[in-house]
Amino acid sequence: MSPTPEPVVSELIELLSLERLEADLFRGQSRDIGTKYVFGGQVLGQALSAAQATVDGDSGRRAHSLHAYFLRAGDIDAPIVYDVDRTRDGGSFSVRRVSAIQHGKVIFFCAASFQGEESGAEHQLSMPEVPRPEDIEPAPALPAEVMAKLSPKVQRWLSRRGPFEFRHVYPRDELNPPKRPPFQQVWFRLCEPVGDSPELHRALLAYASDFQLLGTANFPHGISYYQPNVQMASLDHALWFHRPFRADDWLLYSIDSPSAQNSRGLARGQIFDRHGRLVASTAQEGLIRVLPTEAKN
Template structure:
């Protein structure tokens, strides 16, 4: 990684530090990482997903960037324990590279991920367009403003310690349910709170980090519930991403989200990610355990 204009006390700097995975001095394709402190003491899924991707990227040619990943969250991680990232070199082809990364604590996997990397190539080019009726991010209330005055550990984490500015079009689910849940659709603007290094692998990893914050919210919205619903229990089970084009997470990105199904204590969230200019840069899907009092 290269330096960026990030103050040492900025929450973004803390994220960059934990994502700067360290290569083992003796064992090839082994990396070490730590975790951000979290309310409840569990490792944030987006963090370990990004770390696994960055470790895999350290073993691939620089001109090959990730275009897809598929990961399973297998066990809850402990933020007080180190994370070992083991990378398996599955394939090095003429255009594509495939890697499997296991994130381990106490010798047990907490995440298993396969990612595919590709060098830039010409081909057929088209993309869906961004919805035209979405307000600009400057006209949407930020979570920093909505939660900033609340004296609660979770509220403080998502404001004082948050590396991303998150703005829900039409209102968030932090404190209240959607009064008109409809089809469980939502649109969210998101941007890092500080400029970041000009490192495309890092930006793609940070997109994986950031989107894990909101991927299951459409399920809550469709169910007419909020994050403060008594008895709510949620956890990410698996995560899939496809990067279509270069992305910068220190520019505003719009997540257009939906939930096609929920059943058996599980819910599926999907998102298309657009730049402010309307360019589709990524598609994301995540299934999670969503247990609600009925």
């Protein structure tokens, strides 16, 4: 039997466990993690959970890709309804289209594709040579006098204890960001062990994949989400699952940003397990605006 997860982990699992209203209609709650609006990873994880719930478990088909668009900011204080369309159940693949609805409007939609196990050609790129997670010290807490100078929004974000632990191979001071090339590697894992359900681990990875990704596009410009005049929002998100993995064991997120233009940044990620297997890939484009005057929170 798996150890009982700590409250912060069990809260996330509960968040991803949707209430079924009808055969293809689900309701999810939101969790305030310090962001102004609903965290994009939450909607990704919940939408994938909804799609997975409509695929016959006996078919052996599991999600291999997800392509999503964020249309409107989500309200933290209101539930989200997920409407699943069973677009196709073919001989080898199943496709689901999920719309996330809040206050009567679609705030997000995605398409997820499912496939059973098949044998065939296989290759992968190698994992970057980086220190092991055990050799990287956890990030220290900010001193109280530094926290006191930050905006209430940033204080809430930095003071939270999230369900995932992150260890940056090359840490960056997000409060005083230097300019540097748009690359980073981050080890991450769920803080406590959970069960063996592949569907749960996929939903957890969808949730976590929204951390760190878009921020990499800020690196060459010496800006950060924490700065009051920087406005950022996810526009779309793609996620591919390649091989089995566990979200409660260390995974390496290797990210680069090939372009930023027209107030949009593009970031790509490869996710490896600690044995060097490429288990997932991501891509995201997001809005990045640097306002001429301080933005109002």
